[in-house]
Amino acid sequence: MSNSPSVISQNPGEHHETDVIIVGAGPVGLFAVFELGLLDLKCHLVDILDRPGGQCAELYPEKPIYDIPGSPLVSGQGLTDNLLAQIKPFGAKYHLAEMATALEKTDAGKWRLTTDLGTTIEAPVVVIAAGGGSFQPKKPPIPDIAKYEGSSVFYAVREMEQFRGKNILIAGGGDSALDWALNLHDIAGSLALIHRRPDFRAAPDSVNKMRELVTTGKMELIVGQVGQLHGDDGQLSSVTIKTKEGEFSRDVDCLLPFFGLTMKLGPVAEFGLNLHENLIPVDTEKFETSEPSVFAIGDINSYPGKLKLILSGFHEAALMSQQAFRICRPDEKLRFQYTTSSTNLQKKLGVR
Amino acid sequence: MSQTDDNKIILKVTTQSGEKHELIALDGWRAMEVIRDYGLPIKAECGGACSCATCHVYVDAKWQDKLFPPTEEEEDMLDEAFEVQENSRLSCQILMSEALSGLSVTLAPGSEPE
Numbered sequence: 405m406s407n408s409p410s411v412i413s414q415n416p417g418e419h420h421e422t423d424v425i426i427v428g429a430g431p432v433g434l435f436a437v438f439e440l441g442l443l444d445l446k447c448h449l450v451d452i453l454d455r456p457g458g459q460c461a462e463l464y465p466e467k468p469i470y471d472i473p474g475s476p477l478v479s480g481q482g483l484t485d486n487l488l489a490q491i492k493p494f495g496a497k498y499h500l501a502e503m504a505t506a507l508e509k510t511d512a513g514k515w516r517l518t519t520d521l522g523t524t525i526e527a528p529v530v531v532i533a534a535g536g537g538s539f540q541p542k543k544p545p546i547p548d549i550a551k552y553e554g555s556s557v558f559y560a561v562r563e564m565e566q567f568r569g570k571n572i573l574i575a576g577g578g579d580s581a582l583d584w585a586l587n588l589h590d591i592a593g594s595l596a597l598i599h600r601r602p603d604f605r606a607a608p609d610s611v612n613k614m615r616e617l618v619t620t621g622k623m624e625l626i627v628g629q630v631g632q633l634h635g636d637d638g639q640l641s642s643v644t645i646k647t648k649e650g651e652f653s654r655d656v657d658c659l660l661p662f663f664g665l666t667m668k669l670g671p672v673a674e675f676g677l678n679l680h681e682n683l684i685p686v687d688t689e690k691f692e693t694s695e696p697s698v699f700a701i702g703d704i705n706s707y708p709g710k711l712k713l714i715l716s717g718f719h720e721a722a723l724m725s726q727q728a729f730r731i732c733r734p735d736e737k738l739r740f741q742y743t744t745s746s747t748n749l750q751k752k753l754g755v756r
Numbered sequence: 757m758s759q760t761d762d763n764k765i766i767l768k769v770t771t772q773s774g775e776k777h778e779l780i781a782l783d784g785w786r787a788m789e790v791i792r793d794y795g796l797p798i799k800a801e802c803g804g805a806c807s808c809a810t811c812h813v814y815v816d817a818k819w820q821d822k823l824f825p826p827t828e829e830e831e832d833m834l835d836e837a838f839e840v841q842e843n844s845r846l847s848c849q850i851l852m853s854e855a856l857s858g859l860s861v862t863l864a865p866g867s868e869p870e
């Protein structure tokens with residue numbers, strides 16, 4: 405993965421204006437940049453993941469895909485890298501590790517998309533390419549856990565200082581759990597890592613460092629699992645810990661569970677679009693939603709005969725772009741051209 | 757070999773809420789696929805790629821030794837499941853066969869679809 409084309413993410417919290425806002429940088433959102441780019445439309449992509457590629461990059465980077473037309477075999481990451489190379493000439497702007505949280509109409513009749521980090525983007529056209537939904541941390545099915553979320557239970561660390569002096573329990577055995585154990589033990593009052601087995605899938609180097617800290621008494625390792633949570637008013641005071649030897653209680657102020665990510669429809673549900681069983685119904689000519697100038701392509705949309713395949717999403721991106729052009733450039737004429745023979749398109753692609 | 761009269765491969769499933777079902781499996785199919793195709797509640801988000809742990813099941817004690825032991829990849833992925841027990845498995849890693857007819861599994865917490 406080290407030789408993946410690098411993508412620079414914009415600073416959060418700023419305001420941008422563009423032609424098309426794309427929610428979701430999965431394979432379909434990425435290819436939309438290409439089709440829109442051929443029509444001279446500029447794009448901004450927003451994704452909660454910290455890198456592009458959606459399901460291909462997050463769920464199966466190393467697994468083979470056999471049904472991309474013209475590619476007998478390509479891995480999930482390979483496809484993502486190829487798409488990034490293909491769309492490079494169009495200079496799309498990326499807003500990664502940001503959740504698109506709200507969509508509203510401006511007085512000027514454009515769309516304004518806001519992210520959880522305060523970025524705002526305005527454009528005449530919005531493309532929802534949100535796939536299976538946004539990737540979000542898995543929440544342990546522990547009764548009452550929601551009562552503590554945001555006050556004592558955290559699925560990410562945004563501000564290390566808030567953990568100073570606290571009795572911290574980190575749950576999980578992957579890189580996030582290990583990295584945060586290594587980063588927080590210094591400032592914590594006490595820190596324990598709890599994992600279901602003595603083996604870890606995290607990077608061996610982090611695991612060794614963690615074991616060293618355990619040996620020197622700077623943190624604890626518990627082989628077991630989190631049981632019930634105890635506390636008042638959202639403030640955790642202790643946690644029941646289940647081990648092979650039995651259960652015991654431990655004083656804990658903060659619990660940080662790291663069990664990987666899962667797809668949830670998320671804020672797209674609040675964008676004011678018609679939804680049917682967590683999917684966005686569209687027409688099959690323009691792939692437009694119930695809101696004119698808001699389109700939905702890829703796994704997130706539904707129409708009679710829909711197949712959740714990457715190639716379907718690519719086709720949808722091409723047709724959507726035609727209508728996006730008519731909206732963004734009402735006074736210009738849309739011309740059908742082949743990349744093979746059009747000097748105009750080849751200039752855009754930087755091959756001429 | 758525990759087979760039914762007409763050689764059907766049976767998969768017994770208890771859902772997260774305790775409902776019991778007897779499904780007919782196909783030789784070579786993953787237990788997860790059988791459960792999903794019957795419309796029972798299983799998230800199985802990665803579709804069997806051993807990369808999500810949302811197809812987590814508990815295998816009936818009688819059957820535990822009859823299954824192929826989990827690969828390292830499956831063990832690693834079980835780290836992203838919840839309430840993991842000795843008899844925890846990822847149902848997408850269990851290939852159904854006549855020898856497994858009668859296999860009984862319970863869907864674990866965290867395997868519910870959204």
Ligand SMILES: Cc1cc2nc3c(=O)[nH]c(=O)nc-3n(C[C@H](O)[C@H](O)[C@H](O)COP(=O)(O)OP(=O)(O)OC[C@H]3O[C@@H](n4cnc5c(N)ncnc54)[C@H](O)[C@@H]3O)c2cc1C
Nearest residue numbers: 428430432451452458459504534535536538539702703714
């Ligand atoms: C294991 C596996 C194997 C597969 N094999 C194949 C195959 O062989 N061939 C094939 O054609 N398809 C295959 N698929 C399906 C294919 O991966 C999907 O069809 C494809 O990823 C859909 O692309 P997408 O861009 O629509 O959505 P996704 O890839 O799901 O990407 C959507 C992106 O949107 C982001 N997002 C959503 N909401 C928000 C929000 N509010 N704010 C910020 N970001 C948001 C998500 O974080 C995500 O990154 C496979 C899927 C899996 C899981």
Ligand code: FES
Nearest residue numbers: 804808809811848
């Ligand atoms: S379906 Fe994802 S691990 Fe089994």
